[in-house]
Amino acid sequence: MTDTAAPLLRGLAVTLELTAAAGALSVLIALAAGLARASHRRWLSWPAAIYVETFRGTSALVQLFWFYFVLPFFGVALTPFAAGVMVLALNTGAYGSEVVRGALAAVPSGQREAASALNLGGTRTLWRILLPQALPAMLPPAGNLAIELLKNTALVSLITITELTFTAQLLRAERLHSAEIFTMVLALYFAVALCITAGMRALERRASRGLERGAAR
Amino acid sequence: MIFDWGYAWDILPQLGRALVVTLQATALGMALALALGLVFALARRSRYRVVAWPAAAVVEFVRSTPLLVQMFFLFYVLPVAGAQMSPLATGVIALGIHYAAYCSEVYRAGLEAVPRGQWEAAAALNLGRWRTLRAIVLPQAIPPVVPALGNYLVAMFKDTPLLSAITVVELLQTAKLIGSETFRYVEPITLVGALFLVLSLISAAAIRWTEQRLRLET
16 A cells, blocks of 8 residues: 555655646746737737637647647657646646636726826736736636646646656556556545645635625635 | 648548547537536435535536546446446546536536526426426526537537547547657647647637527527
8 A cells, every 4th residue: 555655646746746837837828828918919919819729729638749749840859847837837828818818807997097097007007906906806717727737737647757647557557456546546636626726715815805896705 | 840731631531530539529428428417417406415415526526636537547447347348438438427527517507597486486386396397497597508518518529639548549649640650740740739729619609609699589
């Protein structure tokens, strides 16, 4: 039992690393793409729209294989881990950008007008007025995306990264206790998902403090 | 290395045949998800806690764990448990169960949107619970959630490449096989991506169209 648990926990650590790295990167991508797509400048909004539609319209696994098998032919050889993090972040970021765009659009237009009446610049309006008010609306869908990201990390086992699912495959080939191994793996994923949900709830409460809209709970 | 259009044209028929397998898996998986999802949704609303509570737990568990691992679980554990079936059948069951969990939430929203008065009026007319559900409540609950269910159809379509991990020769697996034979991965995998993109965009347009139609009717 313990000799099964140890490798699985090492695999879990890699899964968590992947989730954290891709998650952090995808927040940046989502903000950039969401803002670019909402922009009035076509040279910003068009590339953002193409990126978002491409990554939302194709399968995550196809994207992963494209980055892993096809990019080397164009002279870009990524390590499996780098390809994994890139694809997971780009995929999650594409969905996240729609969350950012939707939440920003839901901030009443009076807020923008008031900011410009107070002579605040564009950047300042965005960071001090719009984003803090849009944040509470972004967090619940962001929590769902975080769970989706965690689940998608299992895909990178197919490009030989030794994370939780790949470890399970190795153990299965070695010991043949498929039912026990995969039950444990499912339970571990579920436990991590519960932790993410709890963490996001806490963040939601924190972000909606002092705001009337989308108040706590 | 650049994209060779002639070669891409040559492998297109092979990918087309594989697309049929992908579409089959999607259609069968969705049929299962729609049926099972409704069962989950109704079980979750049951008056009996012994029914409602496990249904809720199953839905949460299935939604929070990776489809790929669920697929491996079924693929390796079902034969041991005495249920021999083809990889495609196993994949369809995995897709069906996974998306049933998502669909059940959609159905639940639809069911909750039906006013209580509908149930009460049906009871006043002396209709049984089952008949009320089938003839009164479901016909009002399901049409508004069709677009949301459609979104999951597209999502499932995009998840079918996972079947390649349990040896089903669908679109992505075919592309990989072509690649390993000819050492040219650029065209097959890019074409697969393009096929997914085109079909997803078409389905998304179809869903928007249904949504507008529904809005006009109400």
